[in-house]
Amino acid sequence: MSEQKIRVLIAKPGLDGHDRGAKVIARALRDAGMEVIYTGLRQTPEMIAEAALQEDVDVVGLSILSGAHMALVPRVIELLRAEGLDDVLLIVGGIIPDEDVPALKEAGVSAVFGPGTNTEDIVQHIRTAMATSR
Amino acid sequence: MASSDNAQSLVDDLLKGSRRALARLISRVENHALDAPEAMALLYPHTGHAYLVGITGAPGTGKSTVVNALTRTLRGRGYTVGIVAVDPSSPFSGGAVLGDRIRMIDLSGDKGVFIRSMASRGSLGGLSATTSDVVRVLDAAGFDYVLIETVGAGQSEVDIARTAYTTVVIDAPGMGDDVQAIKAGILEIADILVVNKADRPGVENTIRALRAMLDLGHRMKTVQHHGQRLVQMDAPPAEPEYDFWNVPILKTVATEYEGLDELADAIDSHRTHLRETGTIQDRERQRIESELVDRLREALLARLIAERTPAALEDAIQRIANRELDPGAAVRELLNGQ
Numbered sequence: 001m002s003e004q005k006i007r008v009l010i011a012k013p014g015l016d017g018h019d020r021g022a023k024v025i026a027r028a029l030r031d032a033g034m035e036v037i038y039t040g041l042r043q044t045p046e047m048i049a050e051a052a053l054q055e056d057v058d059v060v061g062l063s064i065l066s067g068a069h070m071a072l073v074p075r076v077i078e079l080l081r082a083e084g085l086d087d088v089l090l091i092v093g094g095i096i097p098d099e100d101v102p103a104l105k106e107a108g109v110s111a112v113f114g115p116g117t118n119t120e121d122i123v124q125h126i127r128t129a130m131a132t133s134r
Numbered sequence: 135m136a137s138s139d140n141a142q143s144l145v146d147d148l149l150k151g152s153r154r155a156l157a158r159l160i161s162r163v164e165n166h167a168l169d170a171p172e173a174m175a176l177l178y179p180h181t182g183h184a185y186l187v188g189i190t191g192a193p194g195t196g197k198s199t200v201v202n203a204l205t206r207t208l209r210g211r212g213y214t215v216g217i218v219a220v221d222p223s224s225p226f227s228g229g230a231v232l233g234d235r236i237r238m239i240d241l242s243g244d245k246g247v248f249i250r251s252m253a254s255r256g257s258l259g260g261l262s263a264t265t266s267d268v269v270r271v272l273d274a275a276g277f278d279y280v281l282i283e284t285v286g287a288g289q290s291e292v293d294i295a296r297t298a299y300t301t302v303v304i305d306a307p308g309m310g311d312d313v314q315a316i317k318a319g320i321l322e323i324a325d326i327l328v329v330n331k332a333d334r335p336g337v338e339n340t341i342r343a344l345r346a347m348l349d350l351g352h353r354m355k356t357v358q359h360h361g362q363r364l365v366q367m368d369a370p371p372a373e374p375e376y377d378f379w380n381v382p383i384l385k386t387v388a389t390e391y392e393g394l395d396e397l398a399d400a401i402d403s404h405r406t407h408l409r410e411t412g413t414i415q416d417r418e419r420q421r422i423e424s425e426l427v428d429r430l431r432e433a434l435l436a437r438l439i440a441e442r443t444p445a446a447l448e449d450a451i452q453r454i455a456n457r458e459l460d461p462g463a464a465v466r467e468l469l470n471g472q
Binding site: 004005007026027029030031032033034035036037038039040046047050051053054055056083084085 | 154
C-alpha cells in the first residue's frame with residue numbers, strides 16, 4: 001500500500017529575481033513523477049531550512065544566479081544540519097564558476113548543475129541518490 | 135527514507151513539541167507507511183482540540199493569499215495555526231508542483247505556524263481519508279486552528295472541505311460568477327462566502343450573484359394569488375430560528391489584509407453558533423460517518439482487487455469493451471468470485 005514519492009524543495013535564496021531556471025527544473029521534476037514544493041523568490045537560508053523541515057523533503061535544490069553562492073549555500077547546509085536534516089540531498093543550480101564547485105561539494109553539496117544541463121541528468125542524479133539512501 | 139524512528143517514539147516526540155517528528159509523521163500518513171496505522175492509533179486520543187476550517191474556491195481566487203492573511207490575523211489573536219494546502223497531482227506523471235508557500239511568505243519564521251503542502255496523488259478516492267489523517271496529526275500537535283486549503287473544482291475537494299467545522303468558499307470578481315457558482319456546486323457547502331480581490335471592478339456584481347444564489351437556497355413557501363399558486367421567497371424571519379445560520383458574504387483584499395478581521399470574526403461567530411445550537415455534534419457525527427463509509431469502501435475495494443487476479447479484471451474490461459457483458463453484470467460476476 002505504501003506509495004512514497006520523492007519530495008523536492010526548489011528554492012531561490014538571495015536577491016536575484018530570475019526564477020526561469022528554477023521553474024524549468026520544478027516542471028521537469030514534476031514530469032518525472034516527483035512532488036516539488038516551489039517556494040518562490042528571495043528566500044533567506046532560514047526560510048529554506050524551515051520549509052525543508054515542514055515539508056519533510058528528500059531533496060533541496062537551490063537556484064542561485066547572483067554570485068552569492070559561497071555565502072548562501074554553506075549557511076543553508078548549516079541550518080539544515082541544525083534542524084536534524086543531515087540526510088537531505090542538496091543540489092545547486094545556476095551560475096556557479098567551476099573553481100567554486102569543489103568547495104561547495106566539500107561543504108556537503110551533492111551536485112552542481114550549470115546552464116545547459118539536460119534536465120534528465122538532474123532527474124537521474126536524484127533517482128540514483130534516492131535509490132541508495134532508501 | 136531509512137530511519138530507525140518507530141511510530142511510538144515519533145508520537146512521543148510530537149507530543150513534546152518536535153516539529154521534525156510532526157513533519158515525519160505527516161509523511162508516514164501520506165505514504166500509507168506500514169507503521170502509519172499504529173501512529174494514528176497512538177495519536178487519535180490526543181485529537182479533537184483544533185478547530186478545523188476548510189478554505190476552498192476556484193483557481194485564481196486567492197485562496198493561498200487569504201490563508202496567509204487569515205493565519206497572520208489569527209496569530210495576532212494569540213492562536214497557533216497548522217495549514218494543509220492540497221494541490222492536484224499530474225494525472226500523467228503522478229508528480230506535482232506545489233506552490234502555495236509562495237503566497238505564504240509572511241508566515242515563515244513563525245514557530246506558531248506549520249505549513250504542509252500536499253499533492254492529491256492518484257489513490258483510489260482515498261484523498262479525503264488521507265487528508266483527515268494529516269489534519270489529525272496537526273491536531274494532536276496542539277494547533278488551535280487547522281486550515282485546510284483545497285481547489286474547489288471537483289467532488290473530492292468538496293469532500294475534504296466538508297471535513298472542516300467551518301467552510302469558507304472564496305470567489306473573486308470576474309470569475310464568470312453566477313453560472314460557475316451553480317455548476318461547481320460548492321456554494322451549498324459554504325458557511326462563509328468571501329469575495330476576495332474586492333478592490334477590483336465588478337465586485338458588487340459578484341456579491342449580487344452570490345446573494346441571489348444563496349436566496350434561491352432558502353426555504354420557500356407557497357401563496358395564493360388570484361387563485362394561482364405562487365412560490366414566494368421567505369423574508370428573513372423576524373425572529374430567526376434557533377439553528378439557522380445566515381451565510382455572510384464578506385469582502386476582502388487579502389494582499390492588503392483588508393477584511394481579514396471580519397473574516398476571523400465570522401469564523402468565530404460560526405463556531406459559537408455551532409456550539410450553542412449543538413450543531414457541532416451533528417457535524418462531527420456526519421463527518422465520522424462519511425469518513426467511515428469512505429474508508430470501508432476503499433478497504434473493501436482493495437480487498438476485492440487483491441482477491442481477484444488482475445487477469446479477471448482485465449478479462450471483464452475486455453468483455454465489456456466487446457459488448458459481451460454490461461458493466462453491471464461484470465460487477466456482479468466479480469463479486470461472486472468467478
